[in-house]
Amino acid sequence: MHPDQSTSFAxxxxxxxxxxxxxxxxxxxxAEYLSEFEIRTTAVPTGHEMAQVxxxxxxxxxxxxxxxxxxxxxxIARQLRANSNLPIIILTGRKDEADRVMSLELGADDYLTKPFSPRELLARIRALLRRSRMQETTAGALAKIRAYRFAGWELxxxxxxxxxxxxxxVSLSNGDFNLLVAFLSAPQRVLAREQLLDLTRLHNAEVFDRSVDVQVGRLRKKIEVDAMEPTLILTERGVGYVFSAAVEVVNG
Incomplete structure (x- = not known):
């Protein structure tokens, strides 16, 4: 099979x-490994051809x-994330942690360093697809909500x-928005980092703590009077975070 061939195996x-x-x-x-699990693949060598697909x-x-x-x-990942929620797995030979963190913060959902196990790649694909479907369900629920109000703020x-x-x-990145919605959807409840990962599309087992903490730090700078002494997003040490303010849901 030609490596650039678009193939459907089911x-x-x-x-x-x-x-x-x-x-x-x-x-x-x-492509050949995923075909064994009836996953259709299209393989291309450039970003230009990717855009065409x-x-x-x-x-x-x-x-x-x-x-x-x-x-x-x-x-490419940054531009895709600005216009789409398409799940993205970054694949590279780079081993530096800074590259991994940067990839995730720019919008990628996961990261694999070459050489990698095809079996691990498949597991990560399945996990991301489950997460994506869960987020689609959440999006359906959000469609009924017009706004959230809290502490004088309105989203x-x-x-x-x-x-x-x-x-x-106040401008919000895609990650800021998703994280704030996660907090506003569950006010005054402790949310573990794993939950926030699922809801904000930041996922990598090696760097997830830092990714969530960085994103929370950025959001605090936008909504807290003093980001160093937060009163809205509080840290639950060893667990995650809690949004402390009362939240009003505006439907319609």
Missing amino acids: PIATTHVLIVDDDPLVRQMI LARDSVDLLILDLRLPGEDGLQ NVRLRKLTGPNDEP
Whole structure:
């Protein structure tokens, strides 16, 4: 089988994975392994061809190599995340922790360093797809909510717009918005880091504590009077975080 060939291995494919890697052997290895589990794959060597596939076909998950000739994999991930919630697994030969953390903070959902086990890749694909479906269910529930109000603040869910006590708008990244919604959906309840990972699309077993803590720190700077002495997002040591303020839900 040609490594760049789009293939469907079941009469009705329920999962379509797009592989973007400049190494034809890696593309072929992943495609052939996933085919054993009736996962449809499309494998391409460049970000340009990736964009063409995304424009014409429905894709459930993206496997993206960071080191593409003449292209920046991190920039590709950032641009995708700005316009889509497509689950992304970063694949690279880089071993530095800073690269892993950067990938996740820019919007990737998971990270694998070459060489990797195809079995582990499959497990991570399945975990991300479960998480994605759970988030789609959550999104359905959010569709009934117009806004959340707390401590003089208002978050318009439909417009993704946060307004402060003095009616000043506050910009939110995709990660900020998802994290704030997670807190506002469960006020005055302790949320473990694992729960926040699932709800904010930050996941990597090696760096997840730091990823969540960094995201919480950024959100605190936007909504707390003093981020060093927070009163809204409190830390539960060894467990996670709790949103302390009362929250009003505005439906409609």
